[in-house]
Amino acid sequence: MSRVTRLLWAATLAGALALLPATATASSGAHTFLLMADAANIGVAANGDRVHVTCEGGGGECGWFSIHPNAIHASGEFAHFKANGSLFATGTWTATELLSYHSYGCGVVMGTPLPSDLCGGAVKFRVTLATPLGRLPGIMTIFCIVGPKAPSSHDSETGEGVTVVVPGIINFNHTDGGENIYVKVS
Numbered sequence: 001m002s003r004v005t006r007l008l009w010a011a012t013l014a015g016a017l018a019l020l021p022a023t024a025t026a027s028s029g030a031h032t033f034l035l036m037a038d039a040a041n042i043g044v045a046a047n048g049d050r051v052h053v054t055c056e057g058g059g060g061e062c063g064w065f066s067i068h069p070n071a072i073h074a075s076g077e078f079a080h081f082k083a084n085g086s087l088f089a090t091g092t093w094t095a096t097e098l099l100s101y102h103s104y105g106c107g108v109v110m111g112t113p114l115p116s117d118l119c120g121g122a123v124k125f126r127v128t129l130a131t132p133l134g135r136l137p138g139i140m141t142i143f144c145i146v147g148p149k150a151p152s153s154h155d156s157e158t159g160e161g162v163t164v165v166v167p168g169i170i171n172f173n174h175t176d177g178g179e180n181i182y183v184k185v186s
Contacts, residue, residue: 030068033119033182036060037076041142041162041178048083051172053140053162056092064185065098065123072098072125078164089132093140097126105147106184119182120146129166138166144180 038060040052055062055076063074074095080088106119124141141163150159161175 030066030186031184032064032066032186033123033184034064035062035074035123035142035180036183037062037142037178037180039179040079041160041180042176043162043164043172044174044176045170045172049088049170049172050081050083050176051162051164052079052081053093053142053164053178054078063095065095065101065125067098067101070098070101072096072123074125078129080170091129091131093127093129093138095125095140096128099124099126099139103147104145104150107146108148109146114146117184118146119184120144120150121182123182127164133169136166136169138164140164142180143175143178144182146181 035055037053037055040054043051043053045051053076062076063072065072065074072095075093077090077092079090082088100122101124102122104120104122107114107116109120120143122141122143124139127138127140129136129138143160143162145160159175160180161178162172163175164170164172
């Protein structure tokens with residue numbers, strides 16, 4: 001699905017969700033976002049290994065997160081590929097704690113106007129990874145380049161994606177593309 005098609009689909013979904021009662025007011029600074037990802041979000045480790053992170057549920061919805069108060073309910077799947085491209089491991093991820101959300105704003109991507117409820121930023125959260133080695137703790141950050149305040153390091157589609165740190169095991173600390181969006185529902 002192309003990025004434009006995905007954004008239009010997300011806008012339609014957001015419009016339908018806007019008809020639901022809001023749980024917070026804009027003046028309180030509280031907001032809730034759907035975390036959507038239609039395709040894999042990719043992170044790369046220094047050794048060339050790659051991780052592909054996707055949503056577990058159908059329709060591209062990973063779940064939601066909110067700020068003020070901070071909360072997250074999201075899950076998905078991952079695939080770890082060695083530098084030579086061979087599949088090393090697969091498993092699932094479950095968000096356990098929202099650590100931070102740095103908004104890049106809403107309604108524009110690389111100068112192109114979008115609906116005002118389509119937002120971007122860096123959402124960072126703790127995860128539990130179900131792996132062939134057992135359950136492992138990690139920290140995941142998903143980067144969405146929508147918004148007028150996206151850093152210049154995100155000036156291309158490879159700036160979008162994910163980083164995943166699994167302490168003592170591996171650090172996928174560079175993004176290498178992805179397709180995700182945060183849809184503001186309140």
